[in-house]
Amino acid sequence: MAEQRQERVLVTGAGGFIGHHLVTHLKNLGYWVRGVDQKLPEYTEIDADEFEVRDLRRWDECLAATRGIDHVYALAADMGGMGFISANHATILRNNALINLHTLEAARINGASRYLYSSSACIYPEHLQTEAAVVPLKEEDAYPANPQDAYGWEKLFTEKLCEYYTGEYGIATRTVRFHNIFGPYGTYDGGREKAPAAMCRKVAAVEDGGEIEIWGDGEQTRSFCYIDDCVEGIYRLMQSDYDQPLNLGTEEMVTINELARMVIRASGKHDISLSHIDGPQGVRGRNSDNSRLRDVLGWEPQVTLEDGLSETYRWIEKQVRGG
Numbered sequence: 001m002a003e004q005r006q007e008r009v010l011v012t013g014a015g016g017f018i019g020h021h022l023v024t025h026l027k028n029l030g031y032w033v034r035g036v037d038q039k040l041p042e043y044t045e046i047d048a049d050e051f052e053v054r055d056l057r058r059w060d061e062c063l064a065a066t067r068g069i070d071h072v073y074a075l076a077a078d079m080g081g082m083g084f085i086s087a088n089h090a091t092i093l094r095n096n097a098l099i100n101l102h103t104l105e106a107a108r109i110n111g112a113s114r115y116l117y118s119s120s121a122c123i124y125p126e127h128l129q130t131e132a133a134v135v136p137l138k139e140e141d142a143y144p145a146n147p148q149d150a151y152g153w154e155k156l157f158t159e160k161l162c163e164y165y166t167g168e169y170g171i172a173t174r175t176v177r178f179h180n181i182f183g184p185y186g187t188y189d190g191g192r193e194k195a196p197a198a199m200c201r202k203v204a205a206v207e208d209g210g211e212i213e214i215w216g217d218g219e220q221t222r223s224f225c226y227i228d229d230c231v232e233g234i235y236r237l238m239q240s241d242y243d244q245p246l247n248l249g250t251e252e253m254v255t256i257n258e259l260a261r262m263v264i265r266a267s268g269k270h271d272i273s274l275s276h277i278d279g280p281q282g283v284r285g286r287n288s289d290n291s292r293l294r295d296v297l298g299w300e301p302q303v304t305l306e307d308g309l310s311e312t313y314r315w316i317e318k319q320v321r322g323g
């Protein structure tokens with residue numbers, strides 16, 4: 001048993017992928033944790049001491065969610081993979097702006113001392129991500145701003161909101177920019193899933209000798225970060241005294257075709273071909289520059305893409321088979 005910590009912690013988005021894993025991590029570290037989300041965790045039991053179903057777009061719900069809380073990990077967002085993000089700009093901007101404006105203000109009014117905001121690599125300018133062989137993105141590349149989607153604009157807006165709240169009200173804020181987090185217990189179907197989960201589902205569902213569909217030519221590049229490293233990084237950043245935005249990802253960049261081949265290897269199937277179809281691809285290339293992460297936290301993600309994918313594949317295969 002971990003020693004009981006003093007601070008009472010709120011995780012918003014605790015019914016979602018990263019939020020659920022973070023609650024488990026914080027419980028293992030000995031924190032009292034309240035989870036809040038508009039839905040219960042889909043694939044797991046509740047680990048939080050309290051779990052409240054609330055719509056955090058609403059001011060009264062945010063006030064209730066943050067009562068008696070010392071540290072807030074703000075992960076709630078209306079989000080999904082490229083298919084969802086590229087087709088719902090107004091909804092995403094409105095919902096996420098309301099969630100973030102109200103959650104941060106309610107946390108301040110209720111006296112929270114620390115607030116971690118989950119931003120995204122989607123804030124980086126589109127014009128720096130036009131080549132597959134992209135230069136890895138440094139934190140200062142965010143400006144002059146030109147994110148591809150409303151999702152990224154809203155994240156950038158809330159990053160600034162956190163900065164201004166620290167300046168004007170003194171609440172300590174931490175801002176983490178995730179780069180493609182993946183792992184078990186994340187959305188893998190229904191339209192909000194991201195590339196690694198979608199790939200695992202497609203490979204699990206197809207017979208050896210069949211084919212899976214890939215959006216675009218599959219030569220677009222990304223780096224992916226395993227969930228265990230993600231929650232470790234979040235926690236380390238919250239404990240640090242660093243109040244500027246920080247990348248949290250890996251520097252192991254692959255094409256989407258390479259990602260698909262890794263999943264196929266993890267599946268043990270031998271003969272699956274890739275069929276390239278039209279579909280939203282997001283930016284052409286994206287990779288994280290972890291120089292500042294290493295400087296600030298003295299740490300960076302450890303799990304290789306291959307190891308993370310094999311864990312993720314095993315879990316999604318089990319879901320696809322219905323068990």
Ligand SMILES: NC(=O)c1ccc[n+]([C@@H]2O[C@H](COP(=O)([O-])OP(=O)(O)OC[C@H]3O[C@@H](n4cnc5c(N)ncnc54)[C@H](O)[C@@H]3O)[C@@H](O)[C@H]2O)c1
Nearest residue numbers: 013015016017018037038055056075076077120178180181
């Ligand atoms: N997963 C990634 O690769 C990634 C990358 C960059 C940024 N992020 C950010 O990290 C955070 C967590 O992402 P995730 O991957 O766990 O996504 P997720 O969709 O699994 O979790 C987000 C949760 O927020 C909840 N939510 C949405 N609207 C709400 C509302 N009005 N009130 C209460 N809860 C609401 C959802 O129900 C969901 O459970 C998000 O802020 C996301 O934008 C994630």
